Amino acid sequence: MDLKKLAARHGTPLLIIDHAVIKCQYRKLRDHLPRVGLYFAIKANPEPQIIKTLAAMNAGYDVASLQEYRSVIHSVPASEKKDLKTFIYDRIILANTIKPIDTLKKLSNHRLLVTFDNSEELKKIKKYCPDAGLICRIKVANVGSVVELSSKFGVEPGDATRLIESAFSSGLTVEGLSFHVGSQCLNIDNYINALEASASIFEELKSHGHELKLLNIGGGFPVPYDKNAPSFKKLARKLNGEIDRLFPKKIEVVAEPGRFLVAEAGTLVVSIVGKSVRDGKMVYYIDDGVYGTLSGVVFDHIPYHFKSFKKGPAAISAVVGPTCDAFDTISTAESLPELEIGDLLYAENIGAYSNASATNFNGFPKAKILHINT
Numbered sequence: 159m160d161l162k163k164l165a166a167r168h169g170t171p172l173l174i175i176d177h178a179v180i181k182c183q184y185r186k187l188r189d190h191l192p193r194v195g196l197y198f199a200i201k202a203n204p205e206p207q208i209i210k211t212l213a214a215m216n217a218g219y220d221v222a223s224l225q226e227y228r229s230v231i232h233s234v235p236a237s238e239k240k241d242l243k244t245f246i247y248d249r250i251i252l253a254n255t256i257k258p259i260d261t262l263k264k265l266s267n268h269r270l271l272v273t274f275d276n277s278e279e280l281k282k283i284k285k286y287c288p289d290a291g292l293i294c295r296i297k298v299a300n301v302g303s304v305v306e307l308s309s310k311f312g313v314e315p316g317d318a319t320r321l322i323e324s325a326f327s328s329g330l331t332v333e334g335l336s337f338h339v340g341s342q343c344l345n346i347d348n349y350i351n352a353l354e355a356s357a358s359i360f361e362e363l364k365s366h367g368h369e370l371k372l373l374n375i376g377g378g379f380p381v382p383y384d385k386n387a388p389s390f391k392k393l394a395r396k397l398n399g400e401i402d403r404l405f406p407k408k409i410e411v412v413a414e415p416g417r418f419l420v421a422e423a424g425t426l427v428v429s430i431v432g433k434s435v436r437d438g439k440m441v442y443y444i445d446d447g448v449y450g451t452l453s454g455v456v457f458d459h460i461p462y463h464f465k466s467f468k469k470g471p472a473a474i475s476a477v478v479g480p481t482c483d484a485f486d487t488i489s490t491a492e493s494l495p496e497l498e499i500g501d502l503l504y505a506e507n508i509g510a511y512s513n514a515s516a517t518n519f520n521g522f523p524k525a526k527i528l529h530i531n532t
């Protein structure tokens with residue numbers, strides 16, 4: 159990929175999404191986790207072209223909102239959803255445990271899988287979307303994951319059986335359990351402990367006469383941003399062993415990977431639009447920032463690093479965004495050669511939780527997105 163040529167042709171900031179990488183990551187998951195059905199969490203990168211690429215590979219989708227649900231329905235080619243009802247039930251999970259009443263009302267005619275983790279949500283589902291297939295999300299340890307989710311989601315495992323039984327007794331259908339070990343999970347034990355907690359709940363419910371059919375192991379699969387990420391092959395080996403040990407073959411197992419599918423597909427090219435020495439350190443102002451594609455620095459806690467095309471003695475420099483806000487600081491310690499206004503920088507592995515949360519703050523346009531190898 160000639161980044162300089164692409165930047166010259168398309169301008170900067172330019173986010174290049176390489177679909178060959180997305181396809182390769184999808185195959186990697188499928189090949190190393192053969193028992194696990196895959197639902198792409200589109201929140202990681204909701205570009206319609208990505209939804210389309212994954213549709214051709216038979217992926218399902220994890221959606222967080224009515225808008226994401228509609229985006230999947232619109233972006234998946236007609237050939238993949240000839241029988242729309244089956245497509246919706248088999249290939250979409252509304253995996254947000256809290257759903258506005260209006261969303262439930264609008265989805266009441268579309269039978270689909272939805273998650274829940276509390277009794278108030280069950281009342282809403284019973285009233286407005288009673289035909290949904292339910293998945294109970296349990297709270298599991300997120301220790302050592304970069305993005306923590308357990309403080310906001312999941313019923314305590316000790317309370318799950320009672321909650322699920324109350325759903326059954328109100329006439330709802332609970333299909334299974336889900337958990338999320340935290341995004342960019344660097345601690346394989348989170349998965350192991352969550353699988354064990356889930357298996358206990360399956361057993362307890364079975365002894366009470368309720369057989370769950372589905373286990374959803376969520377996302378969290380780590381990306382090698384740096385050397386801290388455990389090897390995916392090692393994680394997959396452990397997961398396969400524990401899933402087969404704890405769950406009979408008739409239990410369907412699915413996952414909702416987001417970051418793993420798209421992070422390494424993204425490369426951002428930016429231009430330096432200003433430079434100034436402050437407190438003895440060079441500060442480079444670039445044409446994208448934490449209000450744009452680099453929003454993941456704030457929301458996703460990922461410290462992106464920049465590379466330069468120029469060679470020369472490096473000095474520790476700061477890289478900041480273009481807005482009139484000092485918070486718009488991407489890094490205070492990048493090792494860069496002396497650069498001039500108009501020079502390019504690039505950041506790799508920036509396809510997840512980047513453009514997804516970009517804004518137009520201060521009127522700056524979002525980066526152009528270029529899809530290649532679609």
Ligand SMILES: Cc1ncc(COP(=O)(O)O)c(C=O)c1O
Pocket residue numbers: 199201202220253254307338340341342376377378379414415416417418
């Ligand atoms: C419910 C749910 N599923 C899946 C994901 C995707 O997780 P990841 O990008 O770590 O794979 C998230 C991310 O926040 C989530 O909240």
